[in-house]
Amino acid sequence: MAGLELRQVKKSFGSVDVIHGVDLDIEDGEFTVFVGPSGCGKSTLLRLVAGLEATTSGTLSIGGQDVTDVEPADRGVAMVFQSYALYPHMTVEENMGFGLKMTGHPAAEIKERVSGASAILHLDPLLQRKPKALSGGQRQRVAIGRAIVRQPEVFLFDEPLSNLDAELRVQMRLEIAKLHKELGATMIYVTHDQVEAMTLADKIVVLRAGIIEQTGSPLTLYDDPDNSFVAGFIGSPR
Ligand code: ADP
Numbered sequence: 578m579a580g581l582e583l584r585q586v587k588k589s590f591g592s593v594d595v596i597h598g599v600d601l602d603i604e605d606g607e608f609t610v611f612v613g614p615s616g617c618g619k620s621t622l623l624r625l626v627a628g629l630e631a632t633t634s635g636t637l638s639i640g641g642q643d644v645t646d647v648e649p650a651d652r653g654v655a656m657v658f659q660s661y662a663l664y665p666h667m668t669v670e671e672n673m674g675f676g677l678k679m680t681g682h683p684a685a686e687i688k689e690r691v692s693g694a695s696a697i698l699h700l701d702p703l704l705q706r707k708p709k710a711l712s713g714g715q716r717q718r719v720a721i722g723r724a725i726v727r728q729p730e731v732f733l734f735d736e737p738l739s740n741l742d743a744e745l746r747v748q749m750r751l752e753i754a755k756l757h758k759e760l761g762a763t764m765i766y767v768t769h770d771q772v773e774a775m776t777l778a779d780k781i782v783v784l785r786a787g788i789i790e791q792t793g794s795p796l797t798l799y800d801d802p803d804n805s806f807v808a809g810f811i812g813s814p815r
Pocket residue numbers: 590595613614615616617618619620621622
């Protein structure tokens with residue numbers, strides 16, 4: 578079980594408060610999308626869940642375990658970044674297996690997991706290439722593959738498709754939806770693309786300036802926004 582619970586999570590950088598005390602429950606297997614204007618704290622909130630930033634106060638649990646002070650590698654999460662963050666000197670296969678190698682997994686198991694992820698993402702013909710010989714869409718596929726091989730309970734995506742052209746974005750969006758179905762994993766996805774949010778989400782969290790304005794299904798937010806900010810952001814006609 579890997580639902581998430583955030584309780585009064587706060588984050589400040591120096592004297593600047595960025596996340597103001599967020600309470601949020603995410604169900605096991607749910608696809609949750611964070612939306613909100615640039616600078617509202619979407620990436621920071623995701624990085625807090627990943628453990629890449631420490632909370633200033635509050636608690637965070639994953640699968641019923643308090644992970645507030647747990648190292649990123651031990652939280653059962655894997656993050657996919659907008660910038661792909663692949664190692665340029667490694668092949669696709671090495672990039673995908675690197676995290677497992679670092680955590681001491683046996684070579685045979687790494688090979689098996691990489692080939693499993695590679696099959697899901699149709700990466701087989703690309704395994705021996707270096708990132709510079711890949712298109713943007715292929716690079717993002719590798720970055721997603723690298724997350725899959727870690728078999729996380731929770732996937733975190735930070736605007737993973739923002740660097741891709743419109744056509745590829747649609748294609749990758751469908752692949753991510755399919756992946757969610759196949760793996761049944763809990764996923765948190767940050768985007769500023771309303772279509773991505775509305776089509777992917779079980780639940781949308783609308784953020785403004787480090788505060789949750791509203792949480793609900795796409796339909797609820799569209800039909801019954803709590804305020805004009807949410808309406809404006811989700812695109813409902815009111
Ligand atoms: P979003 O992803 O919604 O665009 P971010 O989470 O990246 O927003 O940033 C939220 C706010 O926190 C911004 O004002 C940003 O400048 C600030 N911020 C983010 N990371 C840091 C950091 N490491 N140091 C100082 N300020 C930061």
